[in-house]
Amino acid sequence: MEVHHAVEDELLARRDELGIASVLPHPDHLAEMVVRRIDEIGAGTRILTLAPRSEADRLRQHAPGQYLEVWIPNAAWLSRAYSIGNSPRADDSIELQIRKVEGGRLSTWAFGRVAVGDVVTVRGPLGNFTIRSPEGRPIVFVARGTGFAPIKALLEQQVELFPTREMVLFWGATSSEDFYELDHLGELVARAPGLSATLVARRFLPGFEAPAGVATALGRVSDAVAGSGLDLAGFDAYVAGPRLTVADCITALSGRGVDRERIFADSYGT
Ligand SMILES: Cc1cc2nc3c(=O)[nH]c(=O)nc-3n(C[C@H](O)[C@H](O)[C@H](O)COP(=O)(O)OP(=O)(O)OC[C@H]3O[C@@H](n4cnc5c(N)ncnc54)[C@H](O)[C@@H]3O)c2cc1C
Structure with missing residues (x-):
């Protein structure tokens, strides 16, 4: 939706x-x-x-x-x-x-x-891009670029309220230098035992270090979701970013088992 x-x-x-x-x-x-x-x-x-x-x-x-x-x-x-x-x-x-x-x-x-x-x-x-997942239901978050803004707000809320909820984050960017607030992301991951996070970029600059507990993947964020091997049946998904990326991510999420009715998207631009 x-x-x-x-x-x-x-x-x-x-x-x-x-x-x-x-x-x-x-x-x-x-x-x-x-x-x-x-x-x-x-x-x-x-x-x-x-x-x-x-x-x-x-x-x-x-x-x-x-x-x-x-x-x-x-x-x-x-x-x-x-x-x-x-x-x-x-x-x-x-x-x-x-x-x-x-x-x-x-x-x-x-x-x-x-x-x-x-x-x-x-x-x-x-806007109504807000959490509508019942307590206990696992969530996958996918962001591209500054689509991280609403996703980060949702993550902060969930880590505060339900730190043990099973949550998966994919955050995509063109280059590793486009990621920001990585210390804060590392803190969220450290506080929430149920949260796993992956930074996905088309290129990683030499010397780039992801925060402890945060994985990295090369390529497009939708491809990382599609190729993750995760069984996401029963998950709710929240996706934010440019319109075309969001469309690709919805396809990838549904390929991994997320019910299309349970995919909530916030998109803008191209
Ligand atoms: C609900 C919602 C939330 C948004 N949240 C954010 C956010 O958190 N952070 C953020 O940076 N933006 C966000 N945007 C986009 C933002 O509203 C502006 O569209 C964007 O910042 C460009 O505005 P501007 O006045 O600088 O460019 P404009 O003067 O409107 O555009 C100049 C030129 O750039 C092109 N252009 C406009 N936007 C983009 C783009 N994103 N990528 C490439 N080319 C573009 C236009 O087609 C135009 O040719 C959001 C949009 C919506 C609808």
Whole structure:
């Protein structure tokens, strides 16, 4: 099942249906967030850490896997969607993992003029790429590139709640230099005895070291899933990344036994 992003109608419908208008966030909730940190990570990827400007700007009911619509300063006509790359934190700060797109309008700001202290407007949280797997059901996560953002948020949540749940992660990239936050991934693997992780890249630079307990595989992430030899019957799958990769991963997952109805996907771009 592919997650669609025009969720506003659905959210409103659910609010009416469930009669809990005061609990579910209104999809038009606008908040102002301040850029607190800018981290250069991997090749051509940045993490912007944003914090709510005031109490009223705290995100309401952020579920891991959701995304925001983001407006950059002084460009009210320009908004883009970015996944929230973390599970909820006590201070309600969030991270956006932004990949550089040559000539991209928002990405030109994120890799150029952006400065700590800038205020961005966000709408959300939006989207329903959230965990819908019953407790005890094993999960396979597959990410490509910054598709790791929502997958990492889901992983953080699951490691916190169910560290012994059987979970498998494949994270694909073009080159090993595109991976980021590997120390954090190593910590998650160390904390969750049920989690096994594989980094998949078309090339690994000399000297690249995966964190302890994390495997590596050469090639495309969908091929790594297809050739893993794993029996994934009975697993739920969460897949995020570029549209074509996601389509290939869905085929690979279903070839390994995952029921297509239990594959949840979040895709964008090509
Ligand atoms: C739900 C959702 C979540 C998203 N989450 C993330 C995220 O976590 N991190 C992230 O980096 N992006 C994410 N995106 C993509 C993001 O919204 C923008 O599309 C992307 O950052 C490009 O915006 P831009 O303004 O820089 O480029 P634009 O000015 O919109 O595009 C400039 C040119 O680049 C091309 N282009 C646009 N996007 C891409 C791409 N991804 N790869 C190659 N060429 C491209 C366009 O076709 C165009 O020709 C998400 C999109 C959706 C719908």
